[in-house]
Amino acid sequence: MIFVEGLTQPFKQIFPLLIRPLTKSELLKYADDPFWRTVRWVLFILFWIIWVVMLVAAVALIVVAPKCPTPAPKQWWQKAPIYEIFVKSFKDSNNDGVGDLNGKNFETSIKNIQPFKSVC
Numbered sequence: 001m002i003f004v005e006g007l008t009q010p011f012k013q014i015f016p017l018l019i020r021p022l023t024k025s026e027l028l029k030y031a032d033d034p035f036w037r038t039v040r041w042v043l044f045i046l047f048w049i050i051w052v053v054m055l056v057a058a059v060a061l062i063v064v065a066p067k068c069p070t071p072a073p074k075q076w077w078q079k080a081p082i083y084e085i086f087v088k089s090f091k092d093s094n095n096d097g098v099g100d101l102n103g104k105n106f107e108t109s110i111k112n113i114q115p116f117k118s119v120c
Contacts, residue, residue, distance in 0.1 A: 022030075030036050
């Protein structure tokens with residue numbers, strides 16, 4: 001029995017009667033009733049008809065939908081990685097506290113070049 005808070009006394013007496021489950025004999029009575037048998041078959045067939053219609057509609061939408069255009073050919077700078085040269089990490093040849101690209105320092109610091117992908 002379900003207890004419902006806040007209902008008045010007459011509703012507390014009627015409420016459990018409204019939601020009580022069917023007994024086995026009541027279920028068997030409705031299971032063999034021709035009206036409910038027909039209702040069950042109609043609902044069963046209706047369910048599958050609606051399911052097939054939705055499947056056909058989904059396939060039709062996929063077939064009819066416009067195709068994506070082919071992308072434009074990429075430029076040379078979009079096909080390969082771009083390299084970032086971190087000049088500040090090179091050796092400092094003129095003692096100003098910042099790395100530079102002077103001669104041999106550039107060749108020895110080539111390991112500081114880091115590839116990254118282009119934005120486009």
